[in-house]
Amino acid sequence: MNNKTFTEKYYIDRSKGNSTKWQRGAKLNCLPMWVADMDFRPAEKVSDELNRFINKGDFGYTNLPQDYYKVFIDWHRKRNNVEYRQEWIRFSQGAVDALYQVILSLTEEGDSILINTPLYPPFKTSILKCKRRPVEVKMIENDGYFTLNYKQIEKKFKTGKIKMLMMCSPHNPVGRVFKKGELEELFELCHRYHVLICSDEVHGDIIMPDQQFIPALALKKYRNDVITITAASKTFSLAVFSHCHIIIADQRLRKKLIAYQQLNHKASVNAFNALPTYYSYMYGEEWLDALDNVVFENYNYIRKKLSTYFEMTVLEGSYLLFLKIGRYSTDYSAAKCLIEKCHILANPGEDFAKEYNGWVRLNLATSMNNIKKAVKALMKLVEDSDR
Numbered sequence: 001m002n003n004k005t006f007t008e009k010y011y012i013d014r015s016k017g018n019s020t021k022w023q024r025g026a027k028l029n030c031l032p033m034w035v036a037d038m039d040f041r042p043a044e045k046v047s048d049e050l051n052r053f054i055n056k057g058d059f060g061y062t063n064l065p066q067d068y069y070k071v072f073i074d075w076h077r078k079r080n081n082v083e084y085r086q087e088w089i090r091f092s093q094g095a096v097d098a099l100y101q102v103i104l105s106l107t108e109e110g111d112s113i114l115i116n117t118p119l120y121p122p123f124k125t126s127i128l129k130c131k132r133r134p135v136e137v138k139m140i141e142n143d144g145y146f147t148l149n150y151k152q153i154e155k156k157f158k159t160g161k162i163k164m165l166m167m168c169s170p171h172n173p174v175g176r177v178f179k180k181g182e183l184e185e186l187f188e189l190c191h192r193y194h195v196l197i198c199s200d201e202v203h204g205d206i207i208m209p210d211q212q213f214i215p216a217l218a219l220k221k222y223r224n225d226v227i228t229i230t231a232a233s234k235t236f237s238l239a240v241f242s243h244c245h246i247i248i249a250d251q252r253l254r255k256k257l258i259a260y261q262q263l264n265h266k267a268s269v270n271a272f273n274a275l276p277t278y279y280s281y282m283y284g285e286e287w288l289d290a291l292d293n294v295v296f297e298n299y300n301y302i303r304k305k306l307s308t309y310f311e312m313t314v315l316e317g318s319y320l321l322f323l324k325i326g327r328y329s330t331d332y333s334a335a336k337c338l339i340e341k342c343h344i345l346a347n348p349g350e351d352f353a354k355e356y357n358g359w360v361r362l363n364l365a366t367s368m369n370n371i372k373k374a375v376k377a378l379m380k381l382v383e384d385s386d387r
């Protein structure tokens with residue numbers, strides 16, 4: 001399916017419904033390019049299966065489909081070359097819920113948790129809300145390409161206070177798909193200093209054509225140090241269903257999570273919310289390959305038109321672009337400037353780390369038409385500032 005056909009078939013006008021993204025955009029008279037969800041509906045067969053379930057009307061207590069785990073495990077083996085086992089898999093109501101569950105069950109009040117910034121804000125918020133201490137290590141940036149600062153990470157580990165590393169892989173907002181060597185170097189440090197690794201991999205299926213995603217649990221040597229959070233919610237735009245997986249190979253860690261879930265009435269799974277994930281992994285592969293191509297085309301268009309004027313991340317994974325507005329912004333917050341001057345609603349860079357107030361995060365999972373509108377508005381910003 002080429003990009004034009006995909007867009008014609010799957011783009012949805014979300015401006016008239018209750019979309020969080022589009023309602024806020026309308027309120028501010030802006031093209032909404034914030035928040036991480038898409039303007040595309042799921043694959044046809046997925047919608048058909050969901051309609052069939054709804055139309056049947058059997059809404060009593062329901063179990064997961066018998067082959068749910070097989071379908072999930074097969075998907076990750078085929079796409080990401082990782083071997084999960086059924087008994088490792090637990091559930092949560094979304095990925096942010098999973099962050100809280102992992103922190104609360106596997107660390108203690110007052111423990112320090114390391115994060116690499118700039119980073120999706122709920123990592124820091126969840127650490128603080130759970131009364132743990134966030135320790136931030138700035139990533140190293142070189143012309144929009146962000147890498148881990150191993151020296152600083154080890155320095156923090158040496159204090160002996162860090163109990164967990166919470167990472168985002170692929171990384172939101174900097175779009176990195178970490179190479180095997182980068183992960184090995186990081187995990188080796190964690191192993192040496194007895195630091196657990198919580199890897200949020202919800203963007204792991206939105207991978208640009210020349211990249212290969214490496215799930216944390218694929219590195220077998222570190223398997224017993226790892227907690228993986230993964231979902232189909234970003235991949236297939238299923239955020240409304242709040243369905244997510246927490247995968248733990250190590251039995252001792254898993255028992256702790258299960259004990260926490262049982263005590264807090266979180267041990268069961270909502271089978272209705274799991275269905276879109278199940279059908280998407282079964283029938284969504286062709287759709288996803290087409291979607292990844294659409295995102296890549298959108299990214300390449302923006303890079304071609306704007307890279308002379310704006311610094312931006314190298315998009316390896318996810319559909320999120322971190323863009324430096326820099327001198328074209330007259331305001332403290334580049335995002336505020338974009339609302340006022342470009343009528344574009346983006347996520348403020350300062351939400352990801354305060355020193356990034358000159359940056360914004362743009363969501364590229366939309367039609368080429370919308371991307372062109374955004375580029376035109378950003379070019380006007382350049383032209384006006386050069387006058």
Ligand SMILES: Cc1ncc(COP(=O)(O)O)c(C=O)c1O
Pocket residue numbers: 035036093094095096097120168172200202203231233239242243244
């Ligand atoms: C890395 C990451 N984790 C978690 C979430 C939120 O997921 P959920 O809506 O399932 O809580 C997002 C949403 O953008 C995300 O980018």
